[in-house]
């Protein structure tokens with residue numbers, strides 16, 4: 041599994057942190073020769089087709105020749121707030137920008153990357169309105185729309201070995217047009233001829249690249265399509281472009297809209313406190329109460345996806361994923377105690393050490409046996425008069441469902457404390473019945489014997 045390390049600036053008192061979310065750069069390098077392509081997603085925060093496609097490159101692709109550098113969340117704060125640009129349109133800030141602009145640091149950082157001698161080509165991903173057509177057909181299909189187009193600023197630029205951007209653009213448009221989900225989705229190449237006096241386009245990221253001698257192409261899916269179809273087109277365009285230029289990719293999922301949706305919606309793991317807390321946000325409840333959090337300015341967390349972020353929201357913490365809010369953590373503030381990394385449990389009669397941050401599958405019953413001086417709380421299980429639930433036998437069906445961490449009522453929190461400090465969490469899942477366990481184990485044994 042791949043962890044992406046992210047630090048969130050978080051002020052627990054409810055004061056909004058100034059600039060909590062910086063974009064991340066992910067280098068997928070093959071170690072084999074080939075060009076290096078920079079892919080940028082999320083320059084505008086309300087274009088999920090582009091930023092989810094870029095994010096999938098990071099989480100679900102491997103590169104087997106050449107290199108891919110991916111910034112899936114350029115305007116991260118706007119993504120989280122589902123806004124085109126909380127500080128105005130970032131894609132008009134590449135010609136001139138005052139140092140006092142809130143986007144200044146991000147724009148400078150991405151400019152440095154674009155200019156980096158390592159980078160041979162830049163792809164900037166967008167979701168545009170309607171459908172671009174050379175001639176006016178109707179309100180949504182005309183020369184002023186951007187959806188379903190491959191954008192170039194000019195046919196070619198002088199010095200780069202990959203300078204014929206027009207040739208690439210037409211090649212990828214032709215390829216994707218052979219894989220359309222619907223004929224209405226047909227792609228067209230749009231040359232904005234920026235250098236000939238398009239003052240708006242002169243302020244964009246791709247034209248900044250061109251001015252710095254770096255070939256760049258804009259890819260646009262249509263906002264009229266559901267996200268999974270926008271991502272489908274972006275991935276197709278990128279795959280055929282990268283094949284063309286000599287960057288080879290591998291992926292494990294099928295390139296079709298439903299498989300893409302499944303890929304986007306699964307495996308959103310979040311971990312805190314050196315992985316002593318670890319859960320999947322994709323299946324989490326809408327609200328998680330009494331979540332053990334330490335009061336501090338910086339919450340460090342790990343996430344398995346670059347679009348996942350912890351965002352302070354008053355005294356609570358919102359877990360956001362792209363444009364969506366996944367869950368709201370209502371914290372119980374307490375100090376962390378790092379003296380343990382695991383706890384002993386008895387599961388269906390067998391004793392074992394269970395590391396914090398993992399899931400223990402239980403058939404019928406479990407009990408928790410921490411060292412002397414530690415206390416156990418199984419969230420949603422109570423016995424009158426008992427404040428320490430260590431060594432109690434807890435059976436299937438005894439934990440109240442609404443206290444599960446997941447929506448389906450299958451994962452329960454077992455928490456260990458030392459005095460008032462939080463030491464770690466194990467999740468318990470009641471899996472198959474013990475009888476099934478035993479019989480499947482018996483079957484396994486028979487198979488091994490045979």
Ligand SMILES: [Zn+2]
Pocket residue numbers: 084087165166167168
């Ligand atoms: Zn855009």
